[in-house]
Amino acid sequence: MSQSPILREVSVGASGLPGTLALPPACGGLVIFAHGSGSSRLSPRNTHVARQLNGHGFATLLFDLLTVPEAEDRRNVFDIPLLGTRVAEALQWVAREEDLSALPIGLFGASTGAAAALVAAALAPDLVKAVVSRGGRPDLAGEALASVAAPTLLIVGGLDREVLDLNRAAQRRMQCPTSLVVVPGATHLFEEPGTLDAVVSAAVGWFAKHLAGA
Known part of the structure; x- marks a missing residue:
């Protein structure tokens, strides 16, 4: 049985x-x-995925993308350049932490957080080794899509048809290695039995492949 991870509250x-x-x-x-709009570091789906990643030997950082006053302005929740900058700041913070700086880094973005993760990956190509998007809106990353170098996995629910079309269109604009996983029977939030486990399995495999050799 794997040991429980050490938990630290950080700024x-x-x-x-x-x-x-x-x-x-x-x-x-x-x-x-990177959590989606209307969510936080306490997102139950992200925390579930994080715990599973911990069990497979990956450290995780869940953090709020906005301060409390910023989050009260709904415009900030959808300000992808701002959110991308915050993820990039987290990357720089990790790079300065002595016990973390040597670890290869991946990004996991959900919904609009996926766009923020891709913007950050474009801003810091030397730090980001892999990206996973869950039910993401990579299209919102705009021009940054073509600058992402990190291998990117797009995971979309099979019943989330509009978002699936947006992911396919975004994938065509990307120059980096990409893969699209469609989870049958899943809607946008992956609430159906077994669908979030499929997300975990795909994410673990992607990070194991691209972080282990980084």
């Missing part, structure tokens, strides 16, 4: 954004999460 970036860092023994990499 991320210049804005001191609250975050939770989980460090399992013998980390094979660090995955930074």
Whole structure:
């Protein structure tokens, strides 16, 4: 049975954004999460995925992308350049932390957070080794899509048809290695039995492949 990870409450970036860092023994990499609109670092789906990643030997960082006053302005929730900058600040914060700086980094973005993760990957190609999008809106990353170098996995529910079309269109614009996984019977939030487990399986495989050799 794997050991439980060490949990640390941290302040991320210049804005001191609250975050939770989980460090399992013998980390094979660090995955930074970017939550979607209307969510936070406490997102139950992201925390579930994070725990599963911890069990497979990956450290995880879940943090709020906005301060409390910023989050009260709904425009900020959809400000992808701002959110992408916050993820990039988290990358720089990790690079300055002595016990984290040597770990290869992946990004896991959900919904609009996927666009923020891709913007950050374009801003910091030397730091990001892999990206996973869950039910994401990569199209919202705009011109940054063509600048993403990190191998990117797009996971979409088979019943989330509009978002699936947007992901296919975004994938065609990307120059990096990409893969699209469609989870049968899943809607946008992957609430159906077994669908979130399919997300976990795909994400673990992607990070194991692209972070282990980084």
